Amino acid sequence: MIDAHIHIFPTYRSKKAVEWIKRYIPEINVSETLAEEEIIETLSSHGISYFFNYVYPLKPEESRSLNQFNYELSKKANNAICFGSVHPGNADRVEIVREALLEFGLVGIKFHPFVQRFKVLDERMEEIYDLLEKLNRPVIFHTGFERFYKMRLAPEEIETIAQRHPGLVIVVVHMFYPRIDRAFELVKKYENIYLDATNIFSCYGEPASGENLFEATFLPEENAYRIYFHHSVEELEKYSHRVMFGSDYPVAMNDLDKIYACMRSFDISVTAKENIMEKTAKNFVNRFKPGFFGSDA
Numbered sequence: 157m158i159d160a161h162i163h164i165f166p167t168y169r170s171k172k173a174v175e176w177i178k179r180y181i182p183e184i185n186v187s188e189t190l191a192e193e194e195i196i197e198t199l200s201s202h203g204i205s206y207f208f209n210y211v212y213p214l215k216p217e218e219s220r221s222l223n224q225f226n227y228e229l230s231k232k233a234n235n236a237i238c239f240g241s242v243h244p245g246n247a248d249r250v251e252i253v254r255e256a257l258l259e260f261g262l263v264g265i266k267f268h269p270f271v272q273r274f275k276v277l278d279e280r281m282e283e284i285y286d287l288l289e290k291l292n293r294p295v296i297f298h299t300g301f302e303r304f305y306k307m308r309l310a311p312e313e314i315e316t317i318a319q320r321h322p323g324l325v326i327v328v329v330h331m332f333y334p335r336i337d338r339a340f341e342l343v344k345k346y347e348n349i350y351l352d353a354t355n356i357f358s359c360y361g362e363p364a365s366g367e368n369l370f371e372a373t374f375l376p377e378e379n380a381y382r383i384y385f386h387h388s389v390e391e392l393e394k395y396s397h398r399v400m401f402g403s404d405y406p407v408a409m410n411d412l413d414k415i416y417a418c419m420r421s422f423d424i425s426v427t428a429k430e431n432i433m434e435k436t437a438k439n440f441v442n443r444f445k446p447g448f449f450g451s452d453a
């Protein structure tokens with residue numbers, strides 16, 4: 157199984173990130189001082205053969221060192237599929253992206269527009285999208301959970317990028333949760349759009365007395381709010397070759413074993429599940445880095 161969404165960060169960032177998620181979900185069992193080796197070991201012991209690692213800078217000064225960090229991780233862990241990032245505030249953003257992809261060999265560029273505080277249609281982003289399209293490398297966007305982040309990224313904004321850059325591969329992380337329907341509309345219309353189902357299959361639950369910050373659905377029979385795939389399973393089957401799955405570990409919404417159990421027990425065909433849990437991610441990587449998996453591709 158491939159976990160297509162992991163966040164191994166340098167310690168100065170990961171400690172803060174774990175503290176942050178535990179403020180909102182105190183019951184998750186993860187340490188603030190988790191070392192990268194421990195994360196890699198935990199993933200292996202949970203049956204993960206490969207994982208995608210995402211970093212993103214909070215300030216422009218961090219961009220290069222984070223890309224360097226992910227480059228070093230990719231050299232140390234041969235099952236780490238590492239992505240770069242950049243900040244729109246970097247004057248040399250195009251050079252940074254070029255270095256990340258061509259010198260560090262990172263697969264694509266991930267953005268978290270809410271935490272990085274920019275709009276995806278910001279004109280400084282255009283030259284980055286142009287370069288990614290030209291080099292045939294993917295752009296990955298955090299989407300959804302807008303009540304929690306108090307920020308907005310409308311599906312129409314992603315659609316505008318897809319229209320301006322028909323050759324650009326775009327990953328919609330979290331499927332605009334809770335607007336999963338809008339994510340599937342885009343997948344149907346644009347064949348270069350992929351979905352990342354991270355957090356949707358997390359079995360996250362919160363008691364009825366909670367704040368419901370994550371816009372979970374209230375289920376009277378459980379007397380709780382729950383995040384789940386509240387969309388057509390037929391569509392998930394039909395487009396499973398463009399849906400990947402990940403955990404967000406170590407800043408996941410639930411314990412890792414519960415997240416994986418949630419995905420494994422989801423009631424869909426074996427073929428669709430294989431796609432979502434492994435094949436889509438593998439084909440995705442092969443599209444940009446042919447031969448990455450060696451003979452087991």
Ligand SMILES: [Zn+2]
Pocket residue numbers: 161163210404
């Ligand atoms: Zn994430």
